[in-house]
Amino acid sequence: MAVDVAIDVGTTTTRLATADGSVFLREASVVAVDTTTGDIVDIGDSAMRKIGRDPRHVVNFRPLANGTTIDFDVAARLIRALFDRAGFSRMSRVHATMSVPAFATSIERRALRQAALQAGAVDATLIEAPIAAAIGVGLHVDEPVAAPIIMLGGGACETALMSLGGIVTAKSVRIGGSHLDESIASALRHRYGVVVSPRVAESLKNELGSLMGSRRRDVRVVPARTVDVGLPVSVEVSAEVVDGAIADHVRSIVRSVKECLGEAPPDLSQDVSVRGIHVVGGMAQLHDFPELLTHEVGVACTTVVQPDLVVIRGLLRCLNELQTLHRSLRLTDV
Ligand SMILES: Nc1ncnc2c1ncn2[C@@H]1O[C@H](COP(=O)(O)OP(=O)(O)OP(=O)(O)O)[C@@H](O)[C@H]1O
Ligand SMILES: [Mg+2]
Structure with a gap:
């Protein structure tokens, strides 16, 4: 049985969905391993709930830190466990389409792709996350018009400006x-x-x-x-204590957004001021974040509905429209 699946492995949350809409999983990116046997004890939200209560032979691992793969084996185990939950047997021919941060190095991209293959996928296509996000919010990234996205995630924040199917400028900070x-x-x-x-x-x-x-x-x-x-x-x-504690990180994130927009070619910059910017990622829900960005960059920034699901939605659209997109987009294939 062949199955097309979209996977968004995030620093805090991993989402998996099938192209036919029959499966949608959203689980914490945590794998609890019994260090005496090497077996997986639990994964996802239920493993997350037990953190701090586990016996000492159980250690919780995260596959990603700062937006990219740090533990290839843990990433593979997490994806395999999600395949099992989705009901994919070892005989299923799983074709995976995955998001990868635009700032990921070729080694980090290869690690993510290999993790999906080790988990049992027959192939894995990577799409840069800002492109998936732009498609997820309904922007036409293949047109000669700026498609700007600000992604505020759990491990990293990325701003990108797309046009004609590719990224024109992008800036990221590994702060989330x-x-x-x-x-x-x-x-x-x-x-x-x-x-x-x-x-x-x-x-x-x-x-x-x-x-x-x-x-x-x-x-x-x-x-x-x-x-x-x-x-x-x-x-x-x-x-006040909370705001004081997060202020420095927020300043660094805002600085990187400004740097990205500052590097935009003048025509695209004009498009951005006219069309505004979509803010996505779970942290886009942090109170006042879009208002602060609007104030700092002088362009209307709006948080989309369910901002943490935008990337997986974009990946699903890519899966469903892959034939057309293959012709107009530069799909990352390392
Ligand atoms: N209501 C909220 N207010 C503020 N922050 C929130 C809210 N809900 C979720 N978040 C934060 O969003 C972050 C997770 O965002 P998201 O799911 O986009 O990250 P991720 O995809 O796992 O990580 P990344 O893409 O950076 O690897 C977490 O830090 C979480 O605390
Ligand atoms: Mg993410």
């Missing part, structure tokens, strides 16, 4: 939502002498973070433990 979470955890350690779990740090960012100060008066009480004696405590965290 997970780095903001780490900065929040580290600010709490310094300020209150407490350690919080990665999940708590993430929820503080998502629920309290605001980039133009609109949530400044909000507070949350979160569970923590003291650094010195390890006592469980509750800490009241204000939005």
Whole structure:
């Protein structure tokens, strides 16, 4: 049985969908491995929920960091486990179409492709993520008009300007939502002498973070433990502390967006100011992010609906329209 599948392996979340619409999986990019046997104990959201509660012989691995493959074997195991969940047998002829960051090196691209092949795919076509995202939001990347995209992910942020089926300028920073979470955890350690779990740090960012100060008066009480004696405590965290912790990273992300747009040829630049920019990726939901970008770059920036699913939607469209796209797009094939 032949099956066409789109795969978006992300630093925090991996999505897999079939071209016929029969399967859609969205799982945390986590593989829990029993280090005594080497067997997989769990993957995805349920492995993620158990982080911090696992026995010591179970170690949680992530296939990606900063947007690209760091552990090829873990990436292959995660994809295989998702194939199993999707009901693909070892006999299925799986044709994979995957997204890869535009900034990924040829070694990183090869690692991702090999991971899909090791997982059992018969072939794997890579499409640069900004192109997939632009197609996912419905932009016509093959026309001689600027198609701008700002991608704010969990491990990296990328801005790209496409025209005539290819990337004209792109800039990225290997900073994403997970780095903001780490900065929040580290600010709490310094300020209150407490350690919080990665999940708590993430929820503080998502629920309290605001980039133009609109949530400044909000507070949350979160569970923590003291650094010195390890006592469980509750800490009241204000939005101001969260905003202060993430400010430097946000500045670096905004700087890279400006650099990319600053390098655009004048005609395309004109298109961008007229058409505005779509902001995608999970972190596009961070409060005030599109407003801050609009303010900083002077062009209307809008977050699309379900911004974390734009890339997989674009990949699915590519799968369904591959024949046409092959003629007009430069598909990455390393
Ligand atoms: N409501 C929200 N507010 C702020 N951030 C959010 C919200 N929802 C999700 N995020 C953040 O979005 C990030 C995940 O985004 P996304 O799923 O696009 O990343 P990814 O594809 O896994 O990573 P990458 O593409 O960088 O490898 C996480 O850091 C998550 O905390
Ligand atoms: Mg992503």
